[in-house]
Amino acid sequence: xxxxxxxxxxxGAELTDADRVALDDLTRLARKVGPRQDIVRQDExxxxxxxxxxxxxxxxxxxxxxxxxxVSLLLPGDICDLHVAILDVMDHSIATLxxxxxxxxxxxxxxxxxxxxxxxxxxxxxxxxxxxxIMREWLVNNGQRPADQRMAHLFCELLVRLQVVGLADAxxxxxxxxxxxxxxxxxxxxxxxxRTLQSLRAADLVEYKGRRLTIPDVExxxxxxxxxxxxxxxxxxxxxxxxxxxxx
Amino acid sequence: xxxxxxxxxxxGAELTDADRVALDDLTRLARKVGPRQDIVRQDExxxxxxxxxxxxxxxxxxxxxxxxxxVSLLLPGDICDLHVAILDVMDHSIATLxxxxxxxxxxxxxxxxxxxxxxxxxxxxxxxxxxxxIMREWLVNNGQRPADQRMAHLFCELLVRLQVVGLADAxxxxxxxxxxxxxxxxxxxxxxxxRTLQSLRAADLVEYKGRRLTIPDVExxxxxxxxxxxxxxxxxxxxxxxxxxxxx
DNA sequence: CGCTGTATTGACCTCCTTCAAATGCGGTGG
DNA sequence: CCACCGCATTTGAAGGAGGTCAATACAGCG
Numbered sequence: 001x002x003x004x005x006x007x008x009x010x011x012g013a014e015l016t017d018a019d020r021v022a023l024d025d026l027t028r029l030a031r032k033v034g035p036r037q038d039i040v041r042q043d044e045x046x047x048x049x050x051x052x053x054x055x056x057x058x059x060x061x062x063x064x065x066x067x068x069x070x071v072s073l074l075l076p077g078d079i080c081d082l083h084v085a086i087l088d089v090m091d092h093s094i095a096t097l098x099x100x101x102x103x104x105x106x107x108x109x110x111x112x113x114x115x116x117x118x119x120x121x122x123x124x125x126x127x128x129x130x131x132x133x134i135m136r137e138w139l140v141n142n143g144q145r146p147a148d149q150r151m152a153h154l155f156c157e158l159l160v161r162l163q164v165v166g167l168a169d170a171x172x173x174x175x176x177x178x179x180x181x182x183x184x185x186x187x188x189x190x191x192x193x194x195r196t197l198q199s200l201r202a203a204d205l206v207e208y209k210g211r212r213l214t215i216p217d218v219e220x221x222x223x224x225x226x227x228x229x230x231x232x233x234x235x236x237x238x239x240x241x242x243x244x245x246x247x248x
Numbered sequence: 249x250x251x252x253x254x255x256x257x258x259x260g261a262e263l264t265d266a267d268r269v270a271l272d273d274l275t276r277l278a279r280k281v282g283p284r285q286d287i288v289r290q291d292e293x294x295x296x297x298x299x300x301x302x303x304x305x306x307x308x309x310x311x312x313x314x315x316x317x318x319v320s321l322l323l324p325g326d327i328c329d330l331h332v333a334i335l336d337v338m339d340h341s342i343a344t345l346x347x348x349x350x351x352x353x354x355x356x357x358x359x360x361x362x363x364x365x366x367x368x369x370x371x372x373x374x375x376x377x378x379x380x381x382i383m384r385e386w387l388v389n390n391g392q393r394p395a396d397q398r399m400a401h402l403f404c405e406l407l408v409r410l411q412v413v414g415l416a417d418a419x420x421x422x423x424x425x426x427x428x429x430x431x432x433x434x435x436x437x438x439x440x441x442x443r444t445l446q447s448l449r450a451a452d453l454v455e456y457k458g459r460r461l462t463i464p465d466v467e468x469x470x471x472x473x474x475x476x477x478x479x480x481x482x483x484x485x486x487x488x489x490x491x492x493x494x495x496x
Numbered sequence: 497c498g499c500t501g502t503a504t505t506g507a508c509c510t511c512c513t514t515c516a517a518a519t520g521c522g523g524t525g526g
Numbered sequence: 527c528c529a530c531c532g533c534a535t536t537t538g539a540a541g542g543a544g545g546t547c548a549a550t551a552c553a554g555c556g
Contacts, residue, residue: 135384143317231339
């Protein structure tokens with residue numbers, strides 16, 4: 001799983017072996033972090049970027065009344081805060097959800113990579129843009145779809161994102177989230193997550209037992225929530241993969 | 249208003265006169281565009297970036313059932329799609345809302361600027377990051393706040409963003425949006441926008457007559473929706489401005 | 497085997513949607 | 527100047543999706 005990261009970046013640029021070595025080096029900066037730990041807190045001025053190697057993490061914001069909204073999920077292979085040097089203070093927090101392995105990358109290292117590896121720079125840019133695209137889709141998802149489709153859409157997105165880094169097979173993946181965490185991702189209540197999950201199960205759209213999510217019929221789930229993976233911009237390579245599995 | 253754009257970028261980097269001249273040159277690429285016109289459509293591969301000089305525009309996505317979600321509002325001074333060359337196809341559309349003046353900037357020009365003007369590059373990066381921060385806040389806003397606070401929060405955000413480019417005074421601004429457009433920004437119904445607006449009016453939190461929005465007591469509106477301008481990252485200069493007006 | 501956190505269920509309530517009709521208003525042509 | 531059209535705003539009534547509160551069941555773990 002170590003190189004989930006590189007596997008993902010390959011979608012954004014044609015890397016050379018030298019690039020791969022340089023990227024692989026980053027994994028030396030790995031550290032284990034327990035579940036539910038803040039990595040960076042709002043208002044701080046971090047001087048390292050972060051790369052998730054194992055586990056699920058997230059960006060989130062909390063408001064007065066204590067309610068919390070996750071604004072993105074960080075999966076293995078996701079790198080964040082490449083821009084460390086540009087914005088003044090964090091406007092949100094980053095925390096682990098499950099136990100994680102995370103590489104802490106000094107901003108100097110990022111800058112060095114950017115100077116000497118144009119393809120990596122491009123891949124970093126690409127990765128940032130994909131993150132943005134995902135946020136846009138979440139805005140649409142959370143704004144326009146009813147809870148059941150909304151949840152289905154999230155599951156579809158995670159399937160693709162995890163497949164890209166080899167952490168999902170054709171029909172399912174480990175999903176180490178509590179219902180509360182799903183709730184604060186989808187902008188609905190914990191209680192309602194529970195009921196929604198049951199309705200998806202009842203419709204045979206998903207199974208979800210013991211942290212493992214299984215999708216009996218991916219096509220059907222996609223159709224159910226109007227999911228189109230285009231916004232993930234993993235097309236080229238992913239498309240090939242996808243078509244293969246689609247030929248049934 | 250021409251240089252709203254530069255005024256805004258100054259928040260992201262210390263520009264030199266040469267930088268300003270180069271940026272000002274971009275305004276030569278301006279073109280008038282009528283209201284409700286698509287500038288770039290989903291699935292296209294544009295080769296120009298866009299800079300809004302006058303009027304309101306937006307990024308949006310539409311889904312099957314015809315419902316629409318605006319995923320960002322583009323105000324004068326906002327530049328978008330700097331990355332033109334990196335992502336394959338647009339995963340969303342961009343359209344004018346009110347009549348606009350928009351500069352169409354060839355990607356070659358962008359690249360040229362980035363090569364010869366490091367401060368502009370930095371300012372561009374910064375601008376992209378602010379756009380992301382705004383999306384995060386929208387996710388929180390749309391996910392966790394009831395309609396009235398949600399709308400109030402949008403109004404507060406627009407006040408700050410328009411002040412930065414000189415298009416709002418201390419207590420109000422021109423808001424050339426229909427209620428339908430507000431609805432698809434906030435992820436609520438047109439009908440409900442109307443009633444929500446009435447309730448905000450009834451509470452004397454805003455006035456909204458003939459396209460002009462007035463906020464009788466900015467502090468109170470901020471408090472009402474728990475608005476904190478931090479995420480807009482306009483601090484340094486803006487803070488000074490703000491404190492001045494705050495001294496009553 | 498009890499403790500703690502997560503999942504589940506029930507009853508009730510309300511915010512927001514839906515559908516449908518009415519009102520207002522700026523522009524245009526007679 | 528008025529009649530008329532299209533578009534935006536407003537209002538009403540009714541229903542439903544999702545929220546709130548609170549209790550119970552369950553599972554992993556020390």
